[in-house]
Amino acid sequence: MRNFNYRGFMTGMASRQDKISILAFEIANTITKAANLLQSLSEENVEYLNKELLPSKGVQQLVSTNMKDLLTIVAHDKREDFAVFCREVIRFGDMCKDPQWHNLGRYFSKLDMDTVTHKQLRAEAEMTMQELITLAQHTSELYHEIHALDKFEKDYQRKIEALIFLKLSLEGEHVLMLESELKHQRKTVRNLKKKSLWFKRLEEVVEKLVDIATFIHQEISEAYGYDVGLTSSPRRKSETLGEAGLALRYANLITRIDAIALYPTSPSDNMRDALYNVLPPNVKTSLRSRLQAVTKEELTLSQIKADLGITLQWLVPIATNTKRAIQGFGWANTGNDLGKKSCGQKKIIRLQTLHHADKEKMDELIVELVTWLHRMISLRRSNKAFPPKTSKVHSSEEDKNLLEKVMQRGKLVPGISKSQEFGMSKKHVQRLSRSTGTSPHTQFKA
Template sequence: MHLLKFLAKISTKYEQLYNKGADVPVAITGFNQAPQASSFLGKAGVVLDTLRSSMINLGSRGYGITILAFEVANTIAKGANLLQTLSKENIRFLKEEILHSEGVQQLVSQDVEELLCIAAADKRKEFDVFSREVVRFGNICKDPQWHNLGRFFKRFDSDLIVHRQFREEAERTMQELTTLAQHTSELYHELNALDRSVQHSRRKLEEVESLLLSQRGESLKKLRSEIKHRRIVVRNLKKKSLWSKSMDQVMEKLVDIFILIHQAISEAFGHNGLTVSVNDKMERLGVAGLASHYAKTITQIDDIVFHATSLPPNMRDTLYNGLPSSVKTVLCSWVRRAGYAEELTVPQIKVEMEVTLQWLVPVAKNTIIAHQGIGSIGEWANTGLCKIHIMTRRSFSVPFLFHSKDFGKMTGTHSSLIRLQTLYHADKQKMDMCILELLMLLHRLIGRVRFGDITIKSPTQRG
C-alpha cells in the first residue's frame, strides 16, 4: 500500500503542476533541525567503514543521517555530475564534436547513429547506478512510502513530459542538495583535521608525561585551543550539512532529482540506448578490462618520443615489458620483417608519430583520469578540482570533480568526461594495430638516435 500512497502523491504533484495558479509544493524549501548527532573524533576514512552498520538505524530512521551523510553526498555528486553531462550545451558538444572526433571515429565506429546509441546506453547505466543508490537509501527510511522505490522506478513512464515549473523546482532542489553536499565535504575534511589534532595532542601529552614536564606549556595550550576551535567548526558543519538531516527529509528531494534526470535523458536521446546492440564481434577494451593498461602504454610511448635524445636507460625496457600480450606477440615478427627502404630522420619520424599521438594521447589521458574514480566513500571529498583544463605537453579534458569550495558550481561546456572520450569503447583489434604501428616507428626512432641525428631536434617537440 505504501507504493500506491507514493504514486498517489506523485500524481497529486502533477495535477497541481498543470493546474494554472495552483500552489506547487514540489520541493521542500527547508529542513527541520534534527537532534544534534554525537561527537565524531575517529579518523573519517576508518570510521566510515567500521561504524556504518551500527549507525545505520540511528542515523537514518527518523534521526540525523550522521555517518551515512558521506554516502548520500557521494550519490548527490553523481546525480549532479550526470545532470551536468545532460545539459543542452554538453549534448550539443557530444553530437557535434565528440561523435565526429578522430579518436572516436578511428577506434570505436564511424557510424554516428551507433555512437549515439552507445553514448545513450552509457548515460542510462550511470542513471541506473544513481537510481539503485536512491532505492537503497529509501529502504532505510522511517516512512514506508519510500520503501521499495525500485518498483516505481522500473514502471516510470519514459514518455512522461515534465512540466517546466516542476523542472525549475527540481533544479533549485538540486542546488540545495549540492549546497548540503558541499558542507558535508567540508565536514569530512574538518573531521580528519580534528582527528589529526587530537592524535598529535595525545602524543604530545604522552611525551610530556614521560619527561615529567609541566602540562601548562605553550605548545599544549596551542593544541588544546586548536582542538576546541575545530570542534566548534565540526559542530557547526554538522548542523549545516547532511549529517543532521533525516533520510526521510532528503528522500523526497532525491526522487525529484530522479524525475529530472530521467526527463533530461529522454530529451537528449529519446529511445536511443534502451536496446543498444553493439557489434558483438568487436572486443571493446573497457568490457575486457584493458582500457587502463592500453592507456598507460600509449602515454609511455609518448614519453619516450619526447625524451628520445636523452632516453633514460630503463624507460624503453619498462614499455616493452608492460606491453599487452597480444601486441607483444605480433611485435617480434613485425620487427624481424621490417625493411628500411626509406631512411627517415629523427624529426621526420617524430612528425609521422605525432599524426597519431596528437589525437590518441588525450584519449589515453582521459582514460587514466576516469580510472582514478570518485565513487568510493570519502574519495570524492579529497578531489582538489572542480572544473579545469590541465595544461601539460598536451591539453585534455578532465572530469567534473567537486571540491568543498566549488561543489555547487556547474557552469561551463563539456566539463565532464564520458566513456566515448576514453578508450572504454575502443575496438581492441584497431587499438592493437595502432600501437604496433607506433612501436615500429619508435623502433626506427631509437635506432636513428643511436647511430645518428642525435643533435637534431624535432620541430614538433613539445615543451
C-alpha cells in the same frame, strides 16, 4: 511530490533511521553522481558531444564511424549511470522510517511506461538540485574537518602523555594553546554538521533525490530519444578495452610510448625492454612480423617524429582521461566544485577514454606506434655510428630546435601529448600505414 503511500511500498526490512548522521558522506557521493550526470545532459554538453566529441579522430578511429552507433553507446552509458544512481536512492529509501519510501525500485521501473504522470518541471528540479549540491559541498568540508579534528585530538593526547611521563605541568601556555585550537576545531565540526547533510532528516533528502531521479530520466529521454539504446547494450563486433578490463593498462602503455618519443637521444636498453615487456602478447607477435618486413621508403628522423607526434597528439589525451576516470579523485576532493560552471571544462565521459576503444584497432595502432619508435631509434643509432658528412650539422641543429620548442613550453597543458610538437613542425605528415619496415639495427625484439 507524488504520494507513494500504497500497499506496494509498505514492505521493507532495512535498518530504519531518522537523522542522516554518518550516512551523510554516502549521500553526498550520490548527490555528486546526480550533479555530474545532469551536467552531462545540459544543452551545452549535448551540443559539444554531437559537434565535437563524436566526430573527433579518437572516437572515429578507435570506436566507430557510425554516428547512430555512437549515439546508442552514449545513451546506454547514461542509462547505466542513471541505474547506479537509482540503486543508491532505493537503498537510502529502504532505510527511512516512513514506509512510503520503501521499495522505490517499483516506482523507478514505471518511469519508462508513464512519462506524462511523472513529468518534472525544469525550474523546480534545478532548484532542488542546487539545494542538494550546497548540502553536499558543506558535507565535503565536514569530511575534511572531521579528519583534521581527529589529527588534533591525537596530537593533543600524545603531547599530554609526554608531559605526564616527564612529570611536567599540564597548565602551561603551550598546553592552553593546544586546548584552544582543539576547542575551535570541535566548534568548526559542530557548525558544519548543522549546515551539511548530517542533521537532515533522511526522508526529506530521499524525497528530493526521487524528484531528481525523475528529472534525470526525463532529460535522458529528451536528449537521446525514448527508444535509442536505453534498455539494451549496444551491439559490438569485437571486444572493447573496457569489457576486457584493459583500459588502464593500455593508457599506461601509451604514456610510455609518448615518453620514449620525446626522449632527446636514443633511449636506454632498460627503457626499451620495459616497453617491450608490457606489450600484450598478440601485439608482440604482430610486432615481430612487422619488424621483419622490408621497406623501400627512406624517411628522415624529422619525418618519423612528425608521424609519431601527429598520432600521439590525439591519442595521449584519451589515455590521460582514462587514468583520471579510473583512478579518479573521489567526491571528497571535488565536492566544492559541484555546480560551478568552469571555463570550457566538461566532465569526462566514457567515450573520451579508452573504455569503448575496439581492442583489435587499439592493438594495431600500438604495433604501428612501436614500429615508428623502432625506426626512430634505428635511424638515430645508424647516424651516430656513420655520421653523414653533409648533413651532420643540419641534423643536430634540427633536433636541438625541436627540443628547445618542447623545453620552452613551460607548464604542460593537462592531457596534451608531450611529443605533439613533432607533428606541428612539419607541413607534410606521412600516413601512419607507411611505417612498415625495419633498419639494419633491430631495436625491439623480433
